[in-house]
Amino acid sequence: MENANQHFRRKVRLHPLEIVFWLCTLLPFVVTPNYLSLASQIAITALFALSLDLILGYAGIVSLGHAAFFGVGAYTAGLIAKHYWLEPLSSLVIAGALAGLVGYATSHIIVRFRHLALIMLTMGLGLLLHEAANSASMLTGGADGLQGFKVPSVLGFKFDMFGRAAYAYALAVLFVCFLVARRVIHSPFGLALRGIRENATRMPAIGAPSRAHLRKAYTIAAVLAGIAGALLTHTTSTVSLETLSFGRSADVLVILILGGAGRLYGGIIGAIIYMVARDQFSGANPQYWYFWIGLLLVAVVMFLPNGILGGIGALYKKSK
Amino acid sequence: MLSTKNLNKSFGSLVVAQDIALELPQGRRYALIGPNGAGKTTLMNLLTGMLAPDSGQVFLGGEEITRLRPDARVKKGLARTFQINTLFPQLSALETVTLAVLEREGHAHNWWRGLPRFGAAIDEAHAILDSLKVPPTRETKELAYGQQRLLEIALALATRPKVLLLDEPAAGVPKDESAVLFDAIDGLSRELTILFIEHDMDVVFRFASRIIVMVGGRILVEGPPEEIARDERVREVYLGKTRLAA
Numbered sequence: 001m002e003n004a005n006q007h008f009r010r011k012v013r014l015h016p017l018e019i020v021f022w023l024c025t026l027l028p029f030v031v032t033p034n035y036l037s038l039a040s041q042i043a044i045t046a047l048f049a050l051s052l053d054l055i056l057g058y059a060g061i062v063s064l065g066h067a068a069f070f071g072v073g074a075y076t077a078g079l080i081a082k083h084y085w086l087e088p089l090s091s092l093v094i095a096g097a098l099a100g101l102v103g104y105a106t107s108h109i110i111v112r113f114r115h116l117a118l119i120m121l122t123m124g125l126g127l128l129l130h131e132a133a134n135s136a137s138m139l140t141g142g143a144d145g146l147q148g149f150k151v152p153s154v155l156g157f158k159f160d161m162f163g164r165a166a167y168a169y170a171l172a173v174l175f176v177c178f179l180v181a182r183r184v185i186h187s188p189f190g191l192a193l194r195g196i197r198e199n200a201t202r203m204p205a206i207g208a209p210s211r212a213h214l215r216k217a218y219t220i221a222a223v224l225a226g227i228a229g230a231l232l233t234h235t236t237s238t239v240s241l242e243t244l245s246f247g248r249s250a251d252v253l254v255i256l257i258l259g260g261a262g263r264l265y266g267g268i269i270g271a272i273i274y275m276v277a278r279d280q281f282s283g284a285n286p287q288y289w290y291f292w293i294g295l296l297l298v299a300v301v302m303f304l305p306n307g308i309l310g311g312i313g314a315l316y317k318k319s320k
Numbered sequence: 321m322l323s324t325k326n327l328n329k330s331f332g333s334l335v336v337a338q339d340i341a342l343e344l345p346q347g348r349r350y351a352l353i354g355p356n357g358a359g360k361t362t363l364m365n366l367l368t369g370m371l372a373p374d375s376g377q378v379f380l381g382g383e384e385i386t387r388l389r390p391d392a393r394v395k396k397g398l399a400r401t402f403q404i405n406t407l408f409p410q411l412s413a414l415e416t417v418t419l420a421v422l423e424r425e426g427h428a429h430n431w432w433r434g435l436p437r438f439g440a441a442i443d444e445a446h447a448i449l450d451s452l453k454v455p456p457t458r459e460t461k462e463l464a465y466g467q468q469r470l471l472e473i474a475l476a477l478a479t480r481p482k483v484l485l486l487d488e489p490a491a492g493v494p495k496d497e498s499a500v501l502f503d504a505i506d507g508l509s510r511e512l513t514i515l516f517i518e519h520d521m522d523v524v525f526r527f528a529s530r531i532i533v534m535v536g537g538r539i540l541v542e543g544p545p546e547e548i549a550r551d552e553r554v555r556e557v558y559l560g561k562t563r564l565a566a
Contacts (some may be wrong), residue, residue: 003446004445004456005436005442006454007442007463008418008434008435008436008442011367113480176522183432184431186435186437187431188429188430188435188441189430191411191419191422191435192407192422192423193408194411194415195408198409198410199408199409202407203393204369204370204403205368205391205394205402206420206423206475206478206479207420207423207424207479208391208423209391210391212429213428216429220431244344290505309333311458
């Protein structure tokens with residue numbers, strides 16, 4: 001029988017499948033070199049979904065306004081590139097920090113609510129920020145977006161038309177952020193978050209300041225979302241209002257539900273499936289591709305209520 | 321150790337606590353009894369901060385805690401269990417109790433160090449579960465009901481309380497399993513002040529050094545078990561003359 005510390009070590013230990021998974025993320029460089037732009041979009045969306053997973057999957061905060069932080073990161077990176085400097089890594093850090101600051105400020109409101117009120121509140125905050133960016137067109141370019149800059153390279157690697165540097169950059173940042181998120185969920189703080197998800201009302205009775213924990217989780221998630229937004233800016237050299245849109249918030253929620261919330265890899269798997277499906281469906285059926293996305297979502301929710309990874313996990317448990 | 325002054329609480333016209341004045345010295349074991357709806361659980365909620373009183377004060381170790389949040393009261397040494405299991409279904413018992421220890425030690429905010437690095441907290445949690453004979457590594461939802469009741473107590477103990485409030489610790493537990501549970505409670509430190517709500521009079525008279533009887537949101541009488549057993553008012557409102565005469 002395993003001892004107490006082994007119980008925790010077993011959960012923290014890197015599974016061989018994880019190593020295989022991350023090695024597979026390098027395959028696009030050799031297998032699908034013509035799709036590296038799509039691959040970098042997937043990596044960015046995966047990071048965005050990972051950030052949502054921290055609050056939805058681990059802390060139980062359902063958000064329909066998570067694009068607010070993605071957009072703050074995207075616009076911060078865009079404004080830095082347009083008006084100050086083109087070096088992307090420092091701008092990535094600043095974008096994450098600013099998104100985190102907005103996350104921390106709004107978290108004080110967010111943590112007071114649960115369930116439907118929380119969903120409406122996050123959606124409302126997202127819409128507020130979207131319209132604020134729309135009206136501040138002098139700063140943001142309004143409906144035209146922010147253009148007229150070109151981030152040339154990262155660490156000396158030029159962003160070329162094939163998207164090699166862009167994918168390498170997006171993948172590297174995703175991997176580093178994933179390691180951070182992994183450390184967070186396997187830390188005492190991560191355990192507290194799971195406690196809140198499992199039984200928020202019980203937490204104060206074990207001396208846990210749940211709201212303080214939730215504020216911190218919300219802030220960390222906002223930082224990661226901001227970094228994802230900045231990545232998009234750096235790899236596309238443009239920022240549009242769409243980065244702050246309700247649609248982006250809804251999409252990332254769908255992605256996480258598809259992949260499986262609260263599993264760390266759910267957002268990444270969801271992003272791969274969703275983005276590839278969208279690419280294929282929109283190619284085959286440009287007008288009605290959302291029909292197929294809808295069908296995919298209905299099928300997954302009906303047959304795999306805990307997402308694709310949840311279904312695989314259940315099968316694995318059964319087979320043991 | 322734990323005391324209250326003129327504690328009052330009403331829900332509209334329904335008075336659930338009226339002029340409650342308690343004085344629980346260190347190391348005593350109090351039973352809180354009374355018919356259903358007497359306000360026993362409400363009193364526990366008022367003591368732990370889960371309900372705010374309309375008026376009155378709560379003191380712990382001489383310090384007023386009336387305005388403190390529930391989690392801050394736990395940190396001061398006031399822990400409780402619940403009548404209905406309110407646990408963390410998908411966490412293992414060890415994870416649950418380790419979390420309580422980490423919260424007590426102020427480590428639960430740490431997001432940059434892995435859990436296995438907190439060996440002392442894990443070992444302490446394991447020792448608590450071991451003392452109560454709760455399987456540590458199984459998910460809470462897979463534990464038998466009696467084991468879940470013990471886990472409730474383990475969680476409270478992990479906060480290192482000075483005062484422990486037990487709300488019907490054996491509720492729903494079969495008679496033979498409740499003996500294990502009360503043996504565990506009986507084995508707790510004699511330094512610990514305990515207030516427990518219980519309907520089983522055999523248990524009450526066996527474990528309590530003093531008994532508080534509540535009726536209609538008020539404390540009817542408080543005293544040692546033999547005195548309570550003789551009290552005419554208690555016989556009339558709660559215990560029943562026949563049983564006590566026997």
